[in-house]
Structure formats: structure tokens, C-alpha cells
Amino acid sequence: MSEEKYVPKTKLAEWFDSRLPLLSLSHHLKSYPTPKNLNYWWTFGGILTFCLITQIVTGIILAMHYVAHTEHAFASIEHIMRDVNYGWLMRYVHSNGASMFFLAVYIHIFRGLYFGSYKAPREMIWIIGLAIYLLMMATAFMGYVLPWGQMSFWGATVITNLFSAIPLIGESVTNWLWGGFSVDNPTLNRFYSLHYLLPFLTFGLVILHIWSLHIPGNNNPVGIDVKKGSNETMPFHPYMVMKDLTALLAFLLLFFAFVFFLPDFLGHPDNYIPADPLITPAHIVPEWYLLPFYAILRAIPSKLGGVIFMFASIFVLVGLPWLDSSKVRSATFRPIYKKFFWVLVITVILLGYLGAKPPEGIYLILARIGTAYYFIHFLILLPLLGRYEKTDPLPMSISDPVLDKPGALDKFKEMAGKYEGENVGTFK
């Protein structure tokens, strides 16, 4: 299916569309050609969009009852939980929603890493995606401060103090961030303001992300270019919409299993203790989705070094399209890269585990090895593989891996014979 131009059916539609082409846009979104071999890993973009909207809707509702003041914030959260009609539901959906959002974004990012979706011509999609990811982290961090519990306060203290590592101006920068000499009411207020703002910036970036996606079109599991005007693609609606919705339902099952049965499982019990600037909890741990970075921060035995490596671990991903010089996108055809991909996945999960452990003994040693490997993967292994790896032969079309199996074509023809419709016609 190729994409045909929108033709207004009525005079009114024509009048409207020639003045503001929203109908053309909606037509484009429906008929946007997607490769027919997209698997379920491709449904996470839609799931992410759902997560963002869920956070915005529940967030605006919570904002109607929340009070951003050090003396009232903690109590206002309890008020939401106990008094406000369905307040508990809004809060649990919002807090678990953040975790689900990160779960989905990690799957989405690793999908990109596996199938080489960051490679030409999709570099802009990738880089905007990373900007979205950074905004998500900033938003989640500031949101976690708002309940003004012990973890809120001390998490905010530790993270804002990262900036004090900057030589010379570090202290002025942290005082500027705090609006004082420690995390206090001015800090809470500005975090609230920004926590409200950033998701809307994220929303803007998502639009750019999808816009830049719609120029080259989707990558696919085979990783070769699809012929656009051929039967290798299908219109987004209804085919991808249905697939995305199926995946979304499964995702919602997990999401609401947490909301209804384990609402506090992913959070830290210390955050139900009001903030106390005189007592640091024994173990400060960030939310699970930031743990790998926390492990990197603590693996480096110097304050400035830790901060530099932590930020570098994200920024190295910006260079990925150029660090990985292999012309073959999908790991399916890269036997060696495929193995290293899984080693990287395990390393990141391991770092996440270590981020929750005290930085001593074997934990510290492992965290150092993991950190070193993480950078070696991107800075050394990928450039080398791009040069020396012998990749498997690529199929001529995305249909080949399916149809090349002995007898597959006959089976398809037989099955297609039972149905009527535009897409089965070519098989008969």
C-alpha cells in the first residue's frame, strides 16, 4: 500500500482543509504506510504515547488537590489518599504510571538498539528520543520530590548536589537551583512549577519524534528498506492501530496489577515519613529506573568523575549512529553484535541491581566492571564490529524470511484462498 493523497469528499471539508489542513493530517496518520513485518516490539511507541497522556491527565487532577509548601505537601498527599474521591486511584495511577512509562521506554530504546533503528536515515528520531528520555528523567525526579517524604528530600539533596561537583561555580549553581542554602520551600515550589511544565515540552518533542519518523518511515525487524509503493506495507489504520491496542491491553493488565494489588511495591517505604533535614535515611536509593546511573555515579571514586561518567553514559548514546558504523541495521544478521547486545542488556540490569546495594566490597567491584564494560561496548566494540564483523546475507525483501521457508508459499496461498480482501489478492 502506498499513501495516496487526501481528497475531500464534501465542499465543507474542502473549504476547511484548504484553510487548515487538519483533515489531510488525519488522513496521513490513518494511511501512513507501515512495514507488514513489524512485531510486538514496535507497539511500545503507542504505549509510550498512552503513558504520557495518562501522566498528564492524572497529574492535572492531582494538582487540583496538592499543596506545594514544605508544611502542607506531605499532609496534602495524605488528604488526596484518604479524603479526595478516588484520590488514591489518581495518585497510584500517577506514581505507578511513571514506572510503567520507564519500563516502556527502556523496552523501546533496547528495541532500537537491537534492530538498529538509530541508523541512517533515522538519526534525528533517535536523538529526539534521547531528549525525550532526558526530560522524562528530569520530570520523574522532580515529581518524586513533591510528596516531601524522607526519600523526596534526600533524593533531591543528593541529586542537586551533583552540580556542586562543577569546579569554581558549583556552589553558586546549587544555591541557585535551591533558591537557598539547602533544599527547602523555594526548591519545592520551583520543582512543582517545572514538574508541571516539562511533560508538555515532552509532548512537543513527541510530535517532532513522530514527524521525523514519518519522513523515512518505520524501520522493521529485518532492517532493510521497504519498497514504499508495494505490498510490503500496510496502512497504519486499522492494521497497526489494532496491533497497538492489543499490546496496550496486555500492558494495562500489568499496569493495573500494580495499581490495585501492589501499589507501593515500586516505591520506597521511607517516603511515608515526612521530610526531616536533620536525619538522612540509612540507604538513599533512587527510583528503580534511575538505579543503573546511580551505580555508575558511585562506581567512580571521585566526586566530579562520578558525575561526568554518569552524564556521559547517556550522552554516549547520542553518538551511537556514528559509533556503530555497520551498514546492516538488524541484529538478526549480525551474529557477533547480537551476542554483545545481550551482554549489554545484562550489564545494564546488573548495574541496576548494584545501584540498590551499598557501594562496598564485591558490589563496588562489580559496579566498576559493569561501568567499564558499558563504555567499552559503545566506544570500542561497536566501532570495531562495524569494521570487522562478517554479517549474514540480507534478504531481498522483508517477505523473503517468511516465504523462503520450504512449502511456505503454498501454505499461504491455500490460506489466502479462504479469505477475501485487498491484501490477500496478491497471494492468489
Added chain:
Amino acid sequence: MTNKIEPKRRNFLFTATYTIGAVGLGAAVWPLVDQMNPDASVKALSTTEVDVSSIEPGKEITVLWRGKPIFIKRRTEKEISEAAKVNLKDLKDPEKDSDRAKNPEWLVMIGVCTHLGCVPLKNKGEYKGWFCPCHGSHYDTSGRIRKGPAPTNLEIPKYEFVDNNTIKIG
């Protein structure tokens, strides 16, 4: 005027306009940035007086100053001599104990770990001073960093003895 001179003059005008524009923009943006700095009401809370008469030797109290914990420790003879006999070469951030405690019996420090800002625990760690549980920094009985990621010693705030029983911080 020849055709050759004209673009030069135009370039000059462009550059001059951009420069003035940039200065103007900077001046306009500064208030938007500076509003986030500590405000007058925060700065106004800058001194605290503490009565220390009830602190026994070896004991420590914590008071809040500018939102930060301040450790006021009345040290024992043993702690003072331990702090004094440390060789400066063994220190990451060399500082003499006598420079840190005007009156050796009293150690007044900002109780904020110089790593990432947690509050260290008293009488803990390998150097029997303070230990920060967050990422494992050990401080000695003079509050100097001995081991762990913290780069510098616990900071000494500005303070003075108003009389024998009262310390003014700030």
C-alpha cells in the same frame, strides 16, 4: 562610494546591531535567571545563637542553620589529641586541627557531607569521627575526610563565642 566599500559598512552595521541586541537580550534575561537565587527572606535568616552550656564532654548536638544541620561537638581530651597527632601528609584535604577548632574543646561544623550532601552519623566509621552512610565517606575526630568519595573536609561555618556558654553561627 564604490560598490566595494558598501558591503563592509553594512557588515559593520549588522555586527553592531547584533552586539547591542545581544547585550539587551542578556539584560532582559538576567532577572528571569536571578529570581531563582536565594531571596531576601532566605538571606535574612543568616545567624543563630546556640546555648551550649548543657553539652557534656564527648556529646554532640545538632542545630539547624539556614536549613542545614550544624554539628556542635564538645570533644574529649582523647579525641582532641587523636585529631592533633594526625600527619598532614595522610590527609586528602590537609588542614590542621588547630585551624578547624579555634577552641580545641569545641568543634563546630556544617553537618553536610561534602560528597552529595547527606548528614553523616556521629561516632561511626573507621576514624571514630563521622561516617556518611550514603556513599561511605569516613571523617576523623576533626571532621576531616579520610576515606570515601567526599572531596573535602566537613565545612566550618562562620561562628564566634558570644560568651562562655553561647555560640553565634553565621
